[in-house]
Amino acid sequence: MAGLRVRPAGPLRGEITVPGDKSITHRALLLGALADGTTEIAGALDGEDCRATARAVAALGVSVDAAPGAPVWRVGGRGLGGLAEPPDVLDCGNSGTSMRLLAGVLAGQPFLAILTGDASLRRRPMRRVVEPLIQMGAQCWGRQGGAYPPLAIRGGSLRGIDITLPVASAQVKSALLLAGLWAGGPVCVTEPALSRDHTERMLGAFGVRLDRQGTTVRLAPGQALRAAPVRVPGDISSAAFFVVAALVVPGSDLVIRGVGLNPTRTGLLDALREMGGDIAVAPREEGGGEPMGDLRVRASRLRGTRIAGAMIPRLIDEIPALTLAAACAEGTTRIADAAELRVKEVDRIAALAGELGRLGARVDEEPDGLTIHGLGAGGAAGLTGAVCRSRGDHRMAMVLAVAGLVARGETVVHETECIETSFPGFTERLAHLVPGAGAAAP
Ligand code: S3P
Numbered sequence: 001m002a003g004l005r006v007r008p009a010g011p012l013r014g015e016i017t018v019p020g021d022k023s024i025t026h027r028a029l030l031l032g033a034l035a036d037g038t039t040e041i042a043g044a045l046d047g048e049d050c051r052a053t054a055r056a057v058a059a060l061g062v063s064v065d066a067a068p069g070a071p072v073w074r075v076g077g078r079g080l081g082g083l084a085e086p087p088d089v090l091d092c093g094n095s096g097t098s099m100r101l102l103a104g105v106l107a108g109q110p111f112l113a114i115l116t117g118d119a120s121l122r123r124r125p126m127r128r129v130v131e132p133l134i135q136m137g138a139q140c141w142g143r144q145g146g147a148y149p150p151l152a153i154r155g156g157s158l159r160g161i162d163i164t165l166p167v168a169s170a171q172v173k174s175a176l177l178l179a180g181l182w183a184g185g186p187v188c189v190t191e192p193a194l195s196r197d198h199t200e201r202m203l204g205a206f207g208v209r210l211d212r213q214g215t216t217v218r219l220a221p222g223q224a225l226r227a228a229p230v231r232v233p234g235d236i237s238s239a240a241f242f243v244v245a246a247l248v249v250p251g252s253d254l255v256i257r258g259v260g261l262n263p264t265r266t267g268l269l270d271a272l273r274e275m276g277g278d279i280a281v282a283p284r285e286e287g288g289g290e291p292m293g294d295l296r297v298r299a300s301r302l303r304g305t306r307i308a309g310a311m312i313p314r315l316i317d318e319i320p321a322l323t324l325a326a327a328c329a330e331g332t333t334r335i336a337d338a339a340e341l342r343v344k345e346v347d348r349i350a351a352l353a354g355e356l357g358r359l360g361a362r363v364d365e366e367p368d369g370l371t372i373h374g375l376g377a378g379g380a381a382g383l384t385g386a387v388c389r390s391r392g393d394h395r396m397a398m399v400l401a402v403a404g405l406v407a408r409g410e411t412v413v414h415e416t417e418c419i420e421t422s423f424p425g426f427t428e429r430l431a432h433l434v435p436g437a438g439a440a441a442p
Pocket of ligand 1 (some may be wrong): 023026097170195196
């Protein structure tokens with residue numbers, strides 16, 4: 001199994017870009033498949049998760065031209081009536097977004113499809129999407145009464161739905177909106193707090209009208225999609241690791257170009273600024289309804305804060321990076337209302353407390369999040385290199401590698417191959433920015 005050895009080796013300086021946004025790439029592939037006409041996707045994320053969606057879309061009879069390294073991917077849309085029964089099980093790998101969004105699409109199809117994934121995905125909760133799709137009229141089965149994958153779905157004629165979700169979830173919201181494209185009545189989804197709205201924005205760009213009021217979105221029935229070009233900005237969830245690295249490694253001054261700045265995704269920047277982080281944002285022109293810009297991050301003295309409530313969905317995937325920042329800050333940080341972390345690729349509450357704990361970070365597990373007792377002085381005074389492992393979670397692997405930049409001595413991170421799911425080229429960027437910091441470990 002692959003691994004990484006990391007040691008402190010000086011500041012992060014210069015400029016980087018990060019690969020395309022994972023959430024937006026999934027949606028571009030799916031909406032492109034359902035549209036009339038060919039969708040060109042520029043800057044797609046060529047990572048394992050998005051490849052899983054691309055393969056599933058192809059298995060549904062859609063032509064996907066996505067050669068490795070190609071700057072533009074092309075999806076030959078089949079329209080809302082053009083998908084075909086897949087000849088085999090659809091394997092979503094590690095990708096919850098692939099499985100949940102595809103479940104929504106398949107609920108509208110008059111054929112049988114089966115979705116499965118790797119061991120981690122087969123442990124993730126699916127009732128949240130299966131139950132409302134059944135209410136809309138689809139037939140869905142999963143292990144343990146519909147709770148876990150594999151899922152079998154036979155769609156058909158669907159009804160509209162008016163639903164209040166118990167947790168903010170872009171994946172569930174998106175699945176229901178996608179199913180709503182085949183429903184006879186409106187689909188109306190209310191969330192406790194606004195989750196990422198890429199599906200809504202991209203549906204708009206493809207000519208579908210949606211009404212939004214606060215945290216409620218409503219899709220009227222009978223609307224077709226028209227292919228539109230998609231320009232995918234850099235993934236702020238990937239940039240997060242370098243943002244935090246530049247804040248905590250003394251002397252750093254790093255520019256990250258072309259990062260997506262959708263306000264439903266920028267909670268990390270707000271939280272880090274609140275903690276005293278020096279982060280300047282230079283907006284750039286929008287691409288297809290998604291704002292983007294350049295970030296300049298300079299090493300800063302951070303102080304603890306409290307993060308809870310509506311902020312959580314705005315930074316849910318960045319909590320690993322944020323936890324490291326908090327570990328290097330002065331004072332205590334409490335992350336609350338984040339029990340969703342327990343059902344991500346791994347239980348991230350347990351994984352962060354356990355693995356960052358091996359490096360000497362003082363991170364307490366709470367039922368709904370974490371309490372982090374900051375070590376101060378950039379963390380370098382307190383973190384010590386150790387052997388740790390990602391537990392198969394890409395974001396755990398990356399945050400542990402970044403922690404190695406501020407931990408005394410050598411840090412060895414085991415099980416780093418999962419980084420490919422979301423951030424191909426992470427290790428190369430680290431090696432380029434901080435020569436001598438990282439090397440492959442057995
Ligand atoms: C995603 C939504 C979030 C996020 C995940 C990607 C998406 O999950 O954690 O990494 O692309 O819609 P939930 O919708 O389950 O909160």
